[in-house]
Amino acid sequence: MSKLIGSERVLVEGELRPAVLRVEGDRIAQVWWGTSDPDRIAAAGDDMLGAPAAPAPSTWRLGDRMLLPGTVDTHVHVAPGAGAGGAGFASAASAAAHAGVTTIVDLPWRSAEPTTTVEALRVKQSAARSASAQLSCDVSFWGAAVPGNVDDLEPLHEAGVVGFTCLVAGSGDPGLPTLAPDELLAALDRLVRFDGLLAAPAEDATVGTLLDAVRETGARTHLLHVSSAKVLDLLAEAKEEGLPVTAETCYHHLVPAAGEAGGGNATSTCCPPLRDRGDQDALWDGLREGILESVVGTAGATARTGGSGLPGFVTLAAAAHSRGVAVPEVSRWTSATTVTLVGLDRGDRPKGTITEGAAADLFVYDPDAGAVTDTLLGGRLVASSTAR
Structure with a gap:
């Protein structure tokens, strides 16, 4: 199932920055920097680095919550x-x-x-x-x-x-x-x-x-x-x-x-x-x-x-x-x-990083609430305290 996930604070290349991820199956298919708005990515269609022309079946808007590997x-x-x-x-x-x-x-x-x-x-x-x-x-x-x-x-x-x-x-x-x-x-x-x-x-x-x-x-x-x-x-x-x-x-x-x-x-x-x-x-x-x-x-x-x-x-x-x-x-x-x-950074689905082609193993951290609110394993939601 495809997902678009946007946050003001995504950990990309060692820095927290606004970004939107597209998750396809168990991998991160694409990462766009500079915006946290999934709707903007979806609306851009093929004009924005091959973004999907229509909204993904699942769209997450995380606001200021952090998205981390x-x-x-x-x-x-x-x-x-x-x-x-x-x-x-x-x-x-x-x-x-x-x-x-x-x-x-x-x-x-x-x-x-x-x-x-x-x-x-x-x-x-x-x-x-x-x-x-x-x-x-x-x-x-x-x-x-x-x-x-x-x-x-x-x-x-x-x-x-x-x-x-x-x-x-x-x-x-x-x-x-x-x-x-x-x-x-x-x-x-x-x-x-x-x-x-x-x-x-x-x-x-x-x-x-x-x-x-x-x-x-x-x-x-x-x-x-x-x-x-x-x-x-x-x-x-x-x-x-x-x-x-x-x-x-x-x-x-x-x-x-x-x-x-x-x-x-x-x-x-x-x-x-x-x-x-x-x-x-x-x-x-x-x-x-x-x-x-x-x-x-x-x-x-x-x-x-x-x-x-x-x-x-x-x-x-x-x-x-x-x-x-x-x-x-x-x-x-x-x-x-x-x-x-332990060598999980190798292969066709590396872990521990938010980059295109990496495993869609992610979690959402809310520092204001002091909580992990959502965890994704291979793109699948496996733990959540957030109503969706």
Whole structure:
């Protein structure tokens, strides 16, 4: 179904500007700058860059509400037991869509079927497919690197995982035991063969071990949920060396300071735990300076806590505004960089951008109301608080 969507503030090429989009099927077919009036585009007909000669079947006039690329959350834990059925995926996808998230990437931790083999991946893929009619966002998967599965890594990559997570410190998950230093090196050596990506928790005691392994192998590595200033210092040094390392932090490490977050049980689910104001300020500096590339973790956290109030894009954007950081930068941290990390910026339908030919994965943000009002997945309205 064709749609014309006009807004005074569409994020195009890193700037908020008046624009009208024409969505055809699951893609953005055309983008016109300089006007937010869909009627003007429709009336122009073929005289205006091939615009439709008649109004599209569906026309949205957003006024000052912002139209942004859908968020891609690469750090989601779908509920335990989801491997046996699609309920966990449907729940996580619903939470995601209402927060403006249009793609989630499931991590293997706390899962009934850790994705350590192709067979385990197929179980999760099947569970997601069984819930496909209920899914309000796209789903991708991380694989896992554990002792003894080095020969499974390339087959998992070929089967569609976006990368591999591992643990190099003590784990409470018996399905994902710790990699010893020699096993870590073996996994990274194998990943280099097919340009695979490793993602590992940024624990203070293990970052040095990880970075030493990257120095030795040259494997692409991503640090998960950075929460402390100590890790930032090590990461900054690694980037100055030119190591192929990226890193993320989580929404809940940027918005509430320790002792200030509401919701009670929401903070108790955070691992690593919330830090103090000094660490929080350091994380914001790390994002502004490019030491950290992305902010993740809202969809899975919201699903695990039953919507208990852990922050997402809306609260992050408000906190960013108070620190002088504009929405385009927040969108970059939550969409463009996460898309690039897991390779969803490639192909014939790239995500994370508003441009002709890109996926019509979009959300409408009303900063005055402090709300995500509408989310589109492949041009289909999947979440809305707006009467149409």
